[in-house]
Amino acid sequence: MNIFTFFEVEFQIIINQLISANLLSGDINTSRVVFELPRDESHGDLATNAPMVLAKQAGKSSRDLAALFAAELAKIDGVISVDVAGPGFLNLTIESRLWTREIADILAANLTYGKNDIGGGEPVNVEFVSANPTGPLHAAHARGAVIGDALAGLMEFCGWKVTREYYINDAGGQVDVLARSTYLRYCEALGHDIGAITAGLYPGLYLKDIGQALATRDGEIYLDKPESDWLGAVRSFAIDAIMQGIKADLLALGIKMDQFSSERALVNSGAVRRAIEKLQQDGHLYQGVLRPPKGKEPEDWEPREQLLFKANEFGDDTDRPLQKSDGTWTYFAADVAYHLDKLERTRGPLINIFGADHGGYVKRMTAAVAALSGVKNMLDIKICQLVNLLDNGQPVKMSKRAGTFVTVKDVIEAVGADVIRFIMLTRRNDQTLDFDFAKVTEQSRDNPVFYVQYAHARACSVIRQFEKDRTIPKTANLNLITDSAELAVVKMLVGWPKLVESAANAHEPHRIAFYLVDLASRFHSLWNVGRENPSLRFILDDDEATTAARMQLVQATSFVIRTGLSVLSIRALDEM
Numbered sequence: 001m002n003i004f005t006f007f008e009v010e011f012q013i014i015i016n017q018l019i020s021a022n023l024l025s026g027d028i029n030t031s032r033v034v035f036e037l038p039r040d041e042s043h044g045d046l047a048t049n050a051p052m053v054l055a056k057q058a059g060k061s062s063r064d065l066a067a068l069f070a071a072e073l074a075k076i077d078g079v080i081s082v083d084v085a086g087p088g089f090l091n092l093t094i095e096s097r098l099w100t101r102e103i104a105d106i107l108a109a110n111l112t113y114g115k116n117d118i119g120g121g122e123p124v125n126v127e128f129v130s131a132n133p134t135g136p137l138h139a140a141h142a143r144g145a146v147i148g149d150a151l152a153g154l155m156e157f158c159g160w161k162v163t164r165e166y167y168i169n170d171a172g173g174q175v176d177v178l179a180r181s182t183y184l185r186y187c188e189a190l191g192h193d194i195g196a197i198t199a200g201l202y203p204g205l206y207l208k209d210i211g212q213a214l215a216t217r218d219g220e221i222y223l224d225k226p227e228s229d230w231l232g233a234v235r236s237f238a239i240d241a242i243m244q245g246i247k248a249d250l251l252a253l254g255i256k257m258d259q260f261s262s263e264r265a266l267v268n269s270g271a272v273r274r275a276i277e278k279l280q281q282d283g284h285l286y287q288g289v290l291r292p293p294k295g296k297e298p299e300d301w302e303p304r305e306q307l308l309f310k311a312n313e314f315g316d317d318t319d320r321p322l323q324k325s326d327g328t329w330t331y332f333a334a335d336v337a338y339h340l341d342k343l344e345r346t347r348g349p350l351i352n353i354f355g356a357d358h359g360g361y362v363k364r365m366t367a368a369v370a371a372l373s374g375v376k377n378m379l380d381i382k383i384c385q386l387v388n389l390l391d392n393g394q395p396v397k398m399s400k401r402a403g404t405f406v407t408v409k410d411v412i413e414a415v416g417a418d419v420i421r422f423i424m425l426t427r428r429n430d431q432t433l434d435f436d437f438a439k440v441t442e443q444s445r446d447n448p449v450f451y452v453q454y455a456h457a458r459a460c461s462v463i464r465q466f467e468k469d470r471t472i473p474k475t476a477n478l479n480l481i482t483d484s485a486e487l488a489v490v491k492m493l494v495g496w497p498k499l500v501e502s503a504a505n506a507h508e509p510h511r512i513a514f515y516l517v518d519l520a521s522r523f524h525s526l527w528n529v530g531r532e533n534p535s536l537r538f539i540l541d542d543d544e545a546t547t548a549a550r551m552q553l554v555q556a557t558s559f560v561i562r563t564g565l566s567v568l569s570i571r572a573l574d575e576m
Helices: 003-020 050-058 062-073 096-100 102-112 139-157 173-189 206-218 227-252 263-268 271-281 331-346 356-373 408-415 417-423 437-441 448-466 484-494 496-506 510-532 544-567
Strands: 046-048 079-085 089-094 123-127 161-168 259-262 285-289 305-309 350-355 379-384 387-391 433-436
Touching (some): 003 062, 003 096, 050 062, 062 079, 089 096, 102 484, 102 544, 123 139, 123 331, 139 387, 139 408, 161 263, 173 206, 173 227, 206 227, 227 408, 263 271, 263 331, 271 285, 305 356, 331 356, 387 437, 408 417, 408 437, 417 437, 448 510, 484 496, 484 510, 510 544
Parallel strands (some): 123 161, 387 433
Antiparallel strands (some): 046 089, 079 089, 285 305
């Protein structure tokens, strides 16, 4: 039993005993009580919020309750002291053996340590990337791709049934622009001088290959024909070609989508009308005049009576129009239809990973999904802020091939998928990230992916050295692990399952990367302590018992680092 679960169980026993002794009255719900590692290590080994969250239920002050709980917790075997802090937090100091005994559980679980079933097999749809199919993926897309895929992997590790989905925005005016841009390159491939690229068209050189491929396939059948004769065919060809490139880039990043959904196919199927009818039947629509917010005028606002969604009733700042003045559907209407489609297919919660330019969509989409599903928190949207590409602190020049940006393919070729995946998780999704090519490829502590992979490689090196003429024993006296540097590593290892749970519940895969950097730091520190103090080396020629215990610690560390990297779909290197 994990140490945190152990204390939670013991605490429930204490609650029951206090109620039986009439020291507490009524039903006490302990579901919000947590035992966790304190943020400040000087505050002890474990911290709990129990007095704070139970004070109201118990009808006592948090300080009085803290004193009562402290006296009872101090009776648990292995607890050295319990201190009351602040308004009623409790900090526990416990014997090291309560920590070190967990190493045996880690070794028994191997690469499944921390794996859980809190998802209970519930389906969840994670939509990410969903870049317009008008060109290759750029570096900013890589961040959303990595965060989405890492979150999907984390939730699978925690028992959810995950669908990774890409929404192809192939129904807007941007794909008609793509078709016209491709047609120009098609004419060029057939030997026609196209001159300078017309303003408003896509200038990227990637379209030359697509234009050539179209010319090779269809010859001159579209040449000198009116746009109406070729627009649809050229559009479909270009979208397919670009999506093939996008899929290849995603695979190079280690990402395999489960579902690609087409906006055009969805609209053509009548899904928008069906979604509107559902909202109408549920009483969420009305005819009215939408007033613009004070100080600004939204792009989709028109001073006329129109069909409006009661978004304000579901947490949005204003109600939202679903039809334009010409009777066509708004982009929002198509998005509503798509999310209804996802709800019906998934039959579970939805998660969207959006780019920085989609911040304005959050409230309206969460409102729409709440109305469609009848569940307030059915949709969670994560906004990924921008990525600044640098080289030694200087902005990176644009890709010659893409014309306006650095492509994902460029970055993969420069540093590799593992580096990209880890670095993209070294900041919260809502923070801007600097991606410096010089920094992410250097072998130093300043490079977090190197730092973590090197920790794993070091652990493997120690194991190889030990196993030259023996094997790591299956049992060891783990009470011999007593040094503070050793215990710092142990506590991090024991905290892994709880960290995994919290990261999955919060939909924050970056917590895994943060944890791995912290664990690597503690392991490297322990390594350095051994260099300075020979008695603290992992392998002691004259002390087999201590060596056995430390080798189990090293092996447990390698298991957890490898598992954490695996959750993020990053390789754990055995040698560097």
